[in-house]
Amino acid sequence: MPMLPLVTITLFLPLAGAVLILAMPRPTARRMHGIGIATAALTLAGAVAMWVRGVSDAGFAQLEELEWIPVIGAAYRVGVDGISLPLVLLSAVLFLLAFIFTSSLRERPRSYVVLALLLETAAIGTFTALDAILFYVFFEVSLVSMYFMIAGWGHEDRQGAALMFFLYTLLGSLPLLLAILGLYLGSPEPSFDMRAWIADPPLDGAAAMWALVAMLITFAVKIPAVPLHTWLPAAHVQAPTVGSVILAGIMLKFGTYGLVRFALQMTPDAFRDAGLVILALGVVSALYGAFAALAQTDLKRLVAYTSINHMGYVIVGVAVAALAVDPAVRAVALDGAVLQMVSHGLVTGALFFLVGMIQDRAHSREMGEFGGLLNTVPLLGWSFVLTAFASLGLPGLAHFPAEFQIFLATLWTVPAAAVVVLGIAVIAGTYVKAIRETFLGEARDRWQSMPDMSLREVLTAAPLLVLTVAIGVAPSWLLDIIHRTTSALALQ
């Protein structure tokens, strides 16, 4: 009996949900949100089933292929390995929670749910695609959906922010197209099969370096790395809460995932040659993000800048993996980098949800206007405190095992770069300041009647907090899968 095509089913379930909603004559808002949640739940079930099937020790597992444009060697190819599978699971979890959180939305719910479902297919597709054209298609579709989400449901100055986001990331993603074309024309037989490009990198010398530069531009915009990060705070401030959660939790991972999958695996020699430059980029990003976060008074901007910091650690991890001579060290660095992506998705997703809850109540995100919220809304307050501690890398919470492995590998390989640890201290200061101004101190009268978390909000935040603790305390369930792939990477 042929195996059920789980990856394809999981990938296209959200799209099917979107089509279903579009086909209904006059659905009520309740029903549409219901379909959204049900579809996302089924998708999560599919992702869990993929997790149960697991990955193989060499290369990709759960492969599914179908001819698409055979004359030029493009095909529908999907599959997962230890790097992409955790990200698929992360996407499925975050999208389900996003649908739960947003189920009270009554402003044009139909377009909203359809766009979000489209975005989910695009996200899972980006992580599972094994054909360069297919990857690019999903990569860009996500961009268009996110543009409309920010432009349609964002805050005051959303049009400008959405436009900046779109122009910036489109400008950023076109160099990737050039790199893909270069890899295609350089490969011995015309094919867009990413597995072939990874197994036998088609370019070398100057051509590989140019391709790497093009890819770095694309992924640096997406990650975002300093100095190509300026779109991020603007987009986050204007985006609706769910938009921010998906943008930070999932779409930033497109950049770091691409950095590993394309830049590191397809041009490994060029990446090694440029390793120190990329490492420096990561260190600067991490430190800049930390200091910029310290200067913010707007809670959402603050969280946005800490994302730049956390993504900087991922760049450091990947660069160290390229520079490391010992395969064991390389595996540690990549383990840390991939785990950091997952942890950041969960923790930052939770933070954006919580900030969104505060904004829904107070219509403000300025830290100075709050105070003593821990007494008024204890559940919300303690959730925020726990998540903030996770974000600053407290042991026992999700970021610690990830950042620890990255720093360890950095110390072994390029000790000077360990200066990046400084970022942790700055981020700690940032969050302590935010917690003190917002949640501690004298409770203000105007917030006395603020309601605590509703059931819908608890359902949104609780799974993320549980997962954050679970990864912090026992990361091995995740690391085992990641390690099976990272320990077998050849990178020659």
Next chain:
Amino acid sequence: MTRDLALLLPEIAVLLTAVAALCAEMLRRSRIALTLAIAGLLVATGLSMPLVGMDTTVFGGSFRIDALSVWAKLILLPATVLSLLLARDDVRGTAREGTVYSLLCLATVGALVLAGAGDAMFLVLGTLLTGLATFALVAYPGTNPATEAAMKFFVFASVTTAVMIFGLTYWFGAAGSTLLTDMADVDAIPMAAVVGLVAVVVGLGYKASLVPFHFWTPDAYEGGPLSIAAYLSVVPKVGALFALAQVVRGLPVDSGWPAVIAGLAVLTMSYGYLAALVQDNVIRLLAYSSIAQSGYFLLGIVAVGSSRLALPSIILFAAAYTAMNLGAFAVAATTGRVLDAFRGLGRTRPLTGIAMVVFLLSLVGIPPLAGFVGKFLLFAAAIDARFTWLAVVAIANSVLSLAVYLRIVVPMYRPAEVSVAAPSAWPGVVALTAFAATLTIGLAAQFLLAGPMALAP
């Protein structure tokens, strides 16, 4: 002789259709003229189907039955049908309605002649045939702007066509033959080769609205009926660009012509989008956008002879461009000619809004729409022909184009101030067909590619 005529059946069918439509008009039966024209064009499309995959010539090599000319029929004949439907809305009830349908068919014959040209004389014939028919079409409303636009168009066309004929005499003089396949020998006499190439670029460049021969384009589009603008932006343009590909196929790659075409491509793309960026009139904006899109075609033409992707990329992009551009014009036909008319379109008529967004994003080249597949192959062809810098310029222009098209998209989702008039039926049908084609070409490029790709050298 019989074989040659049999291979030309589609062209003959279109010609007869034009005559039949004219006869119906003489009997004052404009509805029948329209029906005859549509039926005739569909029959001609059907007659072209068996030709797919052929690579031969007729009448002593003067007309080519190859991938370019066959796919030109399969793309341009349905495009003419859609233009007829759009035109119906523009000219219904006017005095000589049927002549419009007849002239549209005649102009299409000209475009098909251009696309299959294997002889310099056919270049002249095709240019004149499309030209004469379209001057009259632009002038048809008889209003001052229309007459002025047609006059500009006419003067511009006369001069450029005269230059082309003059330059072609050099090629004829040097080669002793008008067959395009003999032009490779002209290289021995550099002066004649250069003059001839310049002549062809001028003559076909005006027809394809390449910068700097584009000046007539925005005025003619804006002055004439909207449906004629839609037609002009697709059928004669694709015919002329295919003709250019036919010409350069015979030229040696190392004689320097690719550099000339590449230069034109950069000029055309960049100028087209920069000018489009400052337009407030949607028709002028689309006119400049269609100028810029011609520049993208040149990426494929540059690679003719040096990349096997060149011809498939040109053909596929032609199909994609036809669908998305006609679609955008059809939506404009139901909405209005100024940007303000698009305000709130996406909220009051959501389906039309989605269709327009799809057309415009496809024009930018966003996957998985038709424009992406086309541009992707064009870029690949240019890089394959060692014109990586040209692909980089084209990509930079794609970003610029996003800014251009978002000028239409952004107001569509702002709150509406005025209610929009109920759309008429035919432009809706055209938009729907173009919408389906834009999605299908993007997702199922395989079926279109298998044909032209099989013939690639």
